[in-house]
Amino acid sequence: MLILLRQGGLDPGGLNFDCKVRRESTNLDDMFIAHIGAMDTFARGLKAAAAIIADKVMDGMVAERYSTFDSGIGAKVEEGKSSFAELEEFALKSGEPEKKSGQQELYEMTLNYYC
Amino acid sequence: MQYGKPAANEANIIPPNSVDWLLQSNAIFDEISDYLLVKQKETGVKLLWGTSNLFSSTRFMNGGATNPNAHSFAFAAAKVKKCMEITHKLGGVNYVFWGGREGYQTILNTDVKRELDHMAAFFKMAIEHKKNIGAGFQFLIEPKPREPTKHQYDYDAQTTMGFLQNYGLQNDFKLNIEPNHTTLAGHDYEHDMWVASQYGFLGSVDSNTGDPLVGWDTDQFPMDGERAKQ
Numbered sequence: 001m002l003i004l005l006r007q008g009g010l011d012p013g014g015l016n017f018d019c020k021v022r023r024e025s026t027n028l029d030d031m032f033i034a035h036i037g038a039m040d041t042f043a044r045g046l047k048a049a050a051a052i053i054a055d056k057v058m059d060g061m062v063a064e065r066y067s068t069f070d071s072g073i074g075a076k077v078e079e080g081k082s083s084f085a086e087l088e089e090f091a092l093k094s095g096e097p098e099k100k101s102g103q104q105e106l107y108e109m110t111l112n113y114y115c
Numbered sequence: 116m117q118y119g120k121p122a123a124n125e126a127n128i129i130p131p132n133s134v135d136w137l138l139q140s141n142a143i144f145d146e147i148s149d150y151l152l153v154k155q156k157e158t159g160v161k162l163l164w165g166t167s168n169l170f171s172s173t174r175f176m177n178g179g180a181t182n183p184n185a186h187s188f189a190f191a192a193a194k195v196k197k198c199m200e201i202t203h204k205l206g207g208v209n210y211v212f213w214g215g216r217e218g219y220q221t222i223l224n225t226d227v228k229r230e231l232d233h234m235a236a237f238f239k240m241a242i243e244h245k246k247n248i249g250a251g252f253q254f255l256i257e258p259k260p261r262e263p264t265k266h267q268y269d270y271d272a273q274t275t276m277g278f279l280q281n282y283g284l285q286n287d288f289k290l291n292i293e294p295n296h297t298t299l300a301g302h303d304y305e306h307d308m309w310v311a312s313q314y315g316f317l318g319s320v321d322s323n324t325g326d327p328l329v330g331w332d333t334d335q336f337p338m339d340g341e342r343a344k345q
Contacts, residue, residue, distance in 0.1 A: 061224070065183045066183045066229055068183075068184050068186060069183075074188070077185065077233065077236050077237075078232065078236065080239065082240065083243060083244070084192050084193070084196040084243070084244040085196070085247075087189040087192035087196075088189075088193035088197075091137055091189045091192070092138065092193065098184070099176075100183070100184055102176070102224055103224060104223070104224060108223065111223060
């Protein structure tokens with residue numbers, strides 16, 4: 001749902017369950033429960049995804065992670081205006097890059113916060 | 116030098132992290148490659164390819180050409196620049212990019228499109244630098260689906276060819292296929308060889324084999340005549 005909201009929807013596509021109830025689920029209401037249950041599952045996902053986007057927390061974390069490409073030498077790389085010679089000069093001048101954590105567990109925990 | 120094949124991985128001949136590492140390693144690389152050149156002339160051994168290690172050091176733990184930190188990206192560029200120059204000096208006929216950490220451990224913290232844009236920018240600058248130094252070697256990308264990262268962008272031959280076409284790099288790159296990586300991608304051993312060859316992208320081969328059951332890269336010597344036949 002997060003992916004679909006971020007791209008502004010799926011029109012004219014849609015969600016096709018492409019599902020069937022298990023062979024042993026033979027009651028008529030099994031069909032009802034299966035469809036309603038799956039729709040509710042996505043509805044919960046949609047509400048959580050909308051909250052994630054509205055809070056801007058996770059998007060902000062990702063944007064911050066790439067922020068060195070928003071200006072300076074990084075922006076020049078993105079504009080296609082840099083070169084290996086310039087980057088070498090930058091690396092020699094700047095020394096060892098800072099070790100920046102990928103913070104995987106923080107991202108996972110943040111995602112878990114929305115439910 | 117790697118044993119068993121005339122290819123040079125700079126991590127095998129340069130010591131690990133130190134202050135002013137880049138300056139020191141470049142100086143050591145110059146000195147050692149002088150020696151390698153003497154030995155090449157003595158023995159007649161030619162250099163199949165050179166490559167740079169952008170995956171062992173912590174400075175590349177989040178990638179080289181796809182590192183979210185522009186400083187690390189610049190460091191990767193500096194390393195590849197030097198390694199290309201040394202490969203040219205040693206008469207290397209190919210230059211390999213194996214993107215061991217050009218991928219992600221979790222997609223949650225990753226801007227995939229931005230990372231691939233950066234990787235393409237990196238390769239375009241490599242093409243430019245190759246022209247600048249007058250090198251004639253062929254650029255090769257070595258696909259692998261994962262390990263050490265959870266997902267590697269150069270997943271398999273078709274994915275990598277799609278990337279090259281998408282960014283207009285198809286005329287400057289071919290593929291270095293390692294069938295052991297092909298099986299890790301869930302294909303038959305010979306699949307990527309066939310596909311790359313049929314599209315004119317087969318440039319070189321890491322001719323090892325893996326174990327069909329263990330599920331990781333074992334780099335074993337090839338002893339299966341049936342596979343070698345294909």
